[in-house]
Amino acid sequence: MSHFDLCVIGSGSGNSLIDDRLGGWSVALVDDGPTFGGTCLNRGCIPTKMFVYPAELCRTPEAAARVNVTAARPVVDFAGLRDRIFGRLDPISAAGEAWRAEASHVTLYRQTGRFIAPRTLELADGTVLTADRFVLAAGSRPVVPAIAGLDAPGAAERVHTSDTIMRIDDLPERLIILGGGFIAAEFAHVFSAFGTDVTIVNRSGRLLRREDEEISRRYTAQARRDLRVLLDAVIERVRPVEGGLAVDVRGPGGVQTLDADLLLIAAGRRPNGDRLDVAAAGVATDEGGFVVVDEFQRTTAEGVWALGDVCSRWQLKHVANHEARVVAHNLLHPDAPVAADHRFVPHAVYAHPTIAAVGLTEAQAIERGLEVAVAVQEYATVAYGWAMADEGHCVKLVADRATRTLVGAHIIGPHADLLSQPLIQAMSTGLDVATMARGQYWIHPALTEVVENALLALDLDATPRRSGLDA
Numbered sequence: 490m491s492h493f494d495l496c497v498i499g500s501g502s503g504n505s506l507i508d509d510r511l512g513g514w515s516v517a518l519v520d521d522g523p524t525f526g527g528t529c530l531n532r533g534c535i536p537t538k539m540f541v542y543p544a545e546l547c548r549t550p551e552a553a554a555r556v557n558v559t560a561a562r563p564v565v566d567f568a569g570l571r572d573r574i575f576g577r578l579d580p581i582s583a584a585g586e587a588w589r590a591e592a593s594h595v596t597l598y599r600q601t602g603r604f605i606a607p608r609t610l611e612l613a614d615g616t617v618l619t620a621d622r623f624v625l626a627a628g629s630r631p632v633v634p635a636i637a638g639l640d641a642p643g644a645a646e647r648v649h650t651s652d653t654i655m656r657i658d659d660l661p662e663r664l665i666i667l668g669g670g671f672i673a674a675e676f677a678h679v680f681s682a683f684g685t686d687v688t689i690v691n692r693s694g695r696l697l698r699r700e701d702e703e704i705s706r707r708y709t710a711q712a713r714r715d716l717r718v719l720l721d722a723v724i725e726r727v728r729p730v731e732g733g734l735a736v737d738v739r740g741p742g743g744v745q746t747l748d749a750d751l752l753l754i755a756a757g758r759r760p761n762g763d764r765l766d767v768a769a770a771g772v773a774t775d776e777g778g779f780v781v782v783d784e785f786q787r788t789t790a791e792g793v794w795a796l797g798d799v800c801s802r803w804q805l806k807h808v809a810n811h812e813a814r815v816v817a818h819n820l821l822h823p824d825a826p827v828a829a830d831h832r833f834v835p836h837a838v839y840a841h842p843t844i845a846a847v848g849l850t851e852a853q854a855i856e857r858g859l860e861v862a863v864a865v866q867e868y869a870t871v872a873y874g875w876a877m878a879d880e881g882h883c884v885k886l887v888a889d890r891a892t893r894t895l896v897g898a899h900i901i902g903p904h905a906d907l908l909s910q911p912l913i914q915a916m917s918t919g920l921d922v923a924t925m926a927r928g929q930y931w932i933h934p935a936l937t938e939v940v941e942n943a944l945l946a947l948d949l950d951a952t953p954r955r956s957g958l959d960a
Contacts, residue, residue: 491596493517495820496610496620498602498765500589501527502797502809503626506817507595516594517618519610521601525586528628528798529806530578532652537675539574540655541839544682548841555878565683567660575656604770608792622792624816625772625780626809627765629758629798634667636724643729648752651676661685661750665736667724668755669696674708674840676753681715682841688717688747690724690738697838701850701899703865703885708901711842711881727752760799777802784828786816794819803834833916837906842882845909848897848916851887860890862951866943868902872934877903884908884943893921893949908940922947 493515497503500520504527507516524531546563553560590597602610602618610618631650638644649657651672664680666673669691681687689696689712696709696718712718722740729735733750762772762780771790773781780800782788788795794816797809812829819826835847854861868874868882882902889896898912915925926944931937 490617490619491517493596493618493620495622495624496618497624497626498610499527499624499626499628499797499799500525500586501529501626501628502806502813503527503624504585504589505810506624506626506796506813506820507589507592508817510817510821512594514594515596517596517598517620518589519598519600519602519612519618521599521613522628524579524582525589525599526582529809531582532655534806536574536578536655537651537679538839539578540570540679541675543570544679544841547682547684552877555880556876565660567683568658571656601764603764603766604768604772605766606769607771607790609770622820623770623794624820625762625765625767625788625793625795625799626797626813627761627799629760629804630764631754632757632759633754634756636727638727638729641727641729644727644734647729647734647750648727648754650754654751654753657751663733663749664688664751664753665690665724665734665747665749666753666755668757669693669698669720670755670757671697671836671838671840672757673753673755674712674838676755677712677716678839678841686717687715688719688749690719690722690736692721692723694720696720697840697844700838700844700846701885701887701897702852703883704844704846704899704901707881707883708840708842708844712840715841724752758798758804762799785819785826786812786829787819803831803836805834805836808834833913835909835913837909839906842902843905844899844901845905846897846899847909847913848895849887850897850899851885854887854889854896859896861896862888862890862947862949864888864943864946864948866939866946868936868939871936871938871942873936874939876934879903884939886912886943886947888922888947888949890949893923894919895922895925904936908937911937911940922949 495514496517498519550560550562600613602612605611660683663686665688666677667690677687677689695705696712697705719740722738725739726737727734736747738745760779762774773789775781780795782795782800786794786796796812796816798804801808815829833847838844851863864886866884868879885899887897895916900908922944931941
């Protein structure tokens with residue numbers, strides 16, 4: 490049995506909290522991932538965006554055509570693209586692992602661990618670790634629903650998740666994606682831009698249904714331009730056929746069989762707390778399997794903290810990084826802990842078009858009893874939108890009339906992620922709508938004028954909106 494001052498489980502954001510301030514501590518780092526560094530570096534945020542950028546370039550001809558420019562259709566060297574991306578990321582992962590393994594105060598264990606008692610972890614090789622403090626940062630994994638034939642010989646090798654789809658050898662001609670969330674939307678963008686015939690099968694009636702209804706409705710309509718979209722539908726069976734898969738889909742019109750080269754399961758992700766047997770450590774989980782934490786990222790077990798996807802329903806890298814900073818402080822200053830700030834957590838979906846949001850949807854604000862003002866401003870109403878010949882993209886703002894501040898911001902369109910940042914800043918600092926709109930210059934004719942005009946369009950003195958989504 491080996492004892493440590495601290496044991497961290499997970500090499501993503503959990504690894505980042507092991508810094509010079511802990512130089513005097515003995516630290517165990519446990520991680521069983523196929524590559525060191527967590528989901529974001531190896532299978533998530535970074536490689537997916539390195540695919541998204543070339544996908545955006547592939548869509549240049551359609552954007553050019555709107556403004557009287559003819560551009561040649563790009564040709565994608567998929568294997569070269571893949572090798573360039575992972576040829577950069579894999580060495581970073583390997584170097585990070587080697588650097589961490591060489592640290593004098595850190596012992597790295599590259600194997601699975603399970604709790605067998607409070608603050609007691611048994612590794613796959615039988616080694617038992619104990620520590621005064623534990624940090625659970627074990628992340629999440631793709632959800633793979635039970636579908637008949639999914640694991641059958643001849644079919645299994647053509648079924649992928651987000652963990653594996655980016656490392657395939659050849660671009661598929663036909664791809665079916667199960668799911669309608671952000672993972673499905675981003676991969677649908679990438680592969681359709683590269684020339685693959687993409688079909689999305691989604692069990693609900695809209696894509697990205699967790700976004701504000703205005704945004705979800707617009708995205709669903711625009712996605713149909715590039716994709717075959719089957720809503721209120723489920724996959725019942727997968728069968729291997731010569732050269733591909735036959736996929737039985739049940740929808741409102743009955744069962745139809747679709748042919749595909751590959752099937753991508755993008756049905757969400759589940760936290761890895763169950764793989765650690767956290768209950769044996771006295772750590773509670775909620776109905777979704779997420780580790781329960783308080784505002785200081787402490788679990789229900791003494792001396793055990795958690796951060797990132799294992800406890801956070803946002804499942805976002807910037808949230809995990811924030812929580813890692815909170816946990817690092819609280820490990821060092823247990824008598825003066827700081828709380829994590831989850832008031833205004835932004836996110837972006839790098840689909841086609843891009844989506845970004847922060848705060849409450851209109852429906853959520855109304856459900857909370859707020860007297861809301863809502864404005865929807867089209868990109869096409871500002872000069873840069875004219876230059877783009879833009880169609881269908883907008884900024885939607887939701888404000889609280891009582892405080893005259895923003896409570897939600899939702900954008901669909903080019904550069905949505907960048908346009909959202911001043912709105913995130915305003916909400917985080919409590920800046921009121923009027924001051925944000927008129928207390929600064931807005932560059933003319935930049936696209937940011939669509940944000941300015943949306944702020945000016947908020948009627949904070951009109952009859953309150955208490956119900957309905959008629960913005």
